Amino acid sequence: MNGADALLATLRANDVTTIFTNPGTTEIHLVAALDHVPEVQGILCLFEGVATGAADGYARVTGRAAATLLHLGPGLANGWANLHNARRARTPILNIVGDHPDFHRLLDPPLNSNIAALAGALEGWHHRFTGPNDVAAGTAAALDAAYGPPGQIATLILGSDVAWGEVSGATGAWPVAPVHGATAPSGGEIARSLTALRTKRTALFVGGTAATAEQLALAQRIAGATSSRVIMETFPAIFDHGAGVVSPERLIYLSDFAVAQLRDLDAIILLGTTRPVPPFAYEAGPNSLVAENCEVIELAPPGIDTLAALNALLEGTGASPLTMESGELLAPPTGVLNAQSVAAAIAATIPEGLIISDESLTSGLHLYAATQSAPPHRVMSLTGHSIGFGLPAALGAAYASRQRVLALEADGSMMYTLQALWTMARESLDVTVVALANRSYAVVDLELRRVQSVTGLASQRLIDLDDPAIDLTALARAQGVPSVRVTTADELVDALRRSYATPGPMFIEAVLPKGLG
């Protein structure tokens, strides 16, 4: 048995059964090994950014790691931006990066580069296999690292000599990575939190593992009993939403508004996430979202057990059970297509259990409020702010869950990783894509207008996407995904309903007013 076969056998023993990949020569033994280990599936992606984003989506909806198989340094680099998003989501991912043998790297062949430096820049865990006999233990160690908690990116560098080399004395007993529970919150932080809840204007700041229906309800009960607020982070990795699920206020993306939102707080208790910070620095500030005298209590940052923390607070506050008012289901919108009617159309048609991959950016502003009373669903968001996440994550989520996924895509973002559409078609995945075509980098436009009141032709030309206009439906159809263009809310509602009723992927281009609308 060679190293490649041992690697797949160890993945199988650890229930890692999916590898999103674009392989090359250095990975060829692992490709061949897929013929020997049928329980592990290789899913071909036409670009590595699709593979890594798919692994992220897979793990966000299942909690289980998927693997990627990447072609040396350039392959890892192509997948890096979506690994950045995954890192910020604390998603467990296992990268396997093929490389030349050490003796060959000394010759500095054309594809040689410093893979360890690229992996190291992901600030997770990485390891170069020392030989075929290191493969099983190294793979288990990587999975141990990937799962944390919190989850992180683990990267294995697999020299081709390790892949083809003979494993000595393989017994068929492959090591299984231990499953670690999250660490219990400290008594001191619990006491501090209870004091704040009783005596200060306090918010529970929830995200990460606390963004489930169960934990959001606990947070709401605690807040209700103590006249506190629950605020959800701007971009949780995945959160429950819809009827029967608490919909806390969400931290506003734009810093000036976020400062106003948090201004009156004397204490913020972290649950599943870190201290709120401005996404960008501005010449005129603000440099902090949190008021100067506001206490930030690190009750359960990532890696600490948020459920245990919430239960401890519940006990300490004696909160009573929650009575949820059932919200009103919105009627399907008609008429003009804009950010509001898109949100209403989605809200009116959501099937129970839908997973939304949300990369709608400026066009998706109204979505969260509009979908509060829709059937229960889950939403993945753009944790690392690196565009090109939505389509790949939808692909991975649909493959893993075998449930319908709705990918909400800004047109500029979707062009980053549009190759994901091909794999959706190839694997007949139940993905509905709604491309929100405002033919502009509207977020960047917003920032440009802060810097200069009158925009010149040269700068505006780096914002506009309508010269030439891109036929998004044709891009989807060319890759095997049926597609339609809609220009009214009625048409969008109709297209969504048809897609949800039809197995396989479908692409809907929603033509919006240009730019910020």
Next chain:
Amino acid sequence: MNGADALLATLRANDVTTIFTNPGTTEIHLVAALDHVPEVQGILCLFEGVATGAADGYARVTGRAAATLLHLGPGLANGWANLHNARRARTPILNIVGDHPDFHRLLDPPLNSNIAALAGALEGWHHRFTGPNDVAAGTAAALDAAYGPPGQIATLILGSDVAWGEVSGATGAWPVAPVHGATAPSGGEIARSLTALRTKRTALFVGGTAATAEQLALAQRIAGATSSRVIMETFPAIFDHGAGVVSPERLIYLSDFAVAQLRDLDAIILLGTTRPVPPFAYEAGPNSLVAENCEVIELAPPGIDTLAALNALLEGTGASPLTMESGELLAPPTGVLNAQSVAAAIAATIPEGLIISDESLTSGLHLYAATQSAPPHRVMSLTGHSIGFGLPAALGAAYASRQRVLALEADGSMMYTLQALWTMARESLDVTVVALANRSYAVVDLELRRVQSVTGLASQRLIDLDDPAIDLTALARAQGVPSVRVTTADELVDALRRSYATPGPMFIEAVLPKGLG
């Protein structure tokens, strides 16, 4: 004047007039500055891999650096693979990567990452501006580093506070990077080379700066006078080719064949490139292309003056002027479309001065021989073996030269950076794309067959690109590039002729037999 304006002013003073970019919030002051410095053009690309590949193509055909403007770590990562190709081509490129101010990085906002580590992995030069007053000097130092010789990747990290910060005492006198000539070859290596040429079976191994018509002719004269051989590296950054240009034998890509090609040599003299090595390691070898007792003489590796080296050898050997036999111009092919007839069709239609961006991989095997007697032209090739190079490099070359560029693309490779087509349409660039559609990663297939004689379904599914088949012409048309599908050699000849006669881009899908054909 702020740092962003000072940066553009310094670029202008150094004749760096083009910035290929996809900018975001951290780069917004540089975007705004484009409205103040009209001599510097910002060219929008829909993905950073397009921007970096375009900068590479621009510099290969002009010898002058272009800049890129990239959005923090993810932007640099997205552009990294084509920077790898540029690094291997020794292309001078100036990356400007926007970042948060240092005080903001301490908060670890969502887009924060280790940009210096990513830049460092390119093994070139990088620097983080220390403040607005460092901008002019830092930019000049970066260009000094980028030009070498040999050329390399220089990366400047521009905190947004540096971009918006006031430059004190700007006088309008911007520093200009010095132009360094290549180092003269050493007398010892010249003597060693002359001895080898006189006494041993010797090859001049040429590439890099030696791949011009002038220097190839010098090499051929020296070889003729000494019964030596001239061998060109497999993938030169850019080389002259066609009627009146010496066409040396080219180092074969497949290692087993390359070993046979070099077996009889007792000495190899390096001119503009490095020692030939196998692109990949194999279990059964070979581990070296060069025979064990073959002397490798480092007369003029990259950074050493190849023209001076060749002139010194010419003087030492007393070679006489070259008489070139004029080759026969091939008649346009008819009938079946395959790798041979594609090469013949291209050869029969090449207009003088054409620049070919060659990412044809297995489908382009016959091109070099077929085009020997075509009108003089230049060819850029895949120096770093990282696919996704061809379309972006064609874009940059066409923008820089305002000459017709022919991009020869394998279908699998073109899917990596297909967004380049949009910028070709937007800028009305004279690019003819021939997409060689064999619906397979044929190179990988070749390697898989070395590893296992019978390919299983699981592994074959990672090679084949025909489920579903991609409508390449639709992908081009959707992005504003007129396109046509051809299925015979006659149709290809006709489409090429029409494209060369028509300003602006055109996309031709050439349908080939599947896989290795």
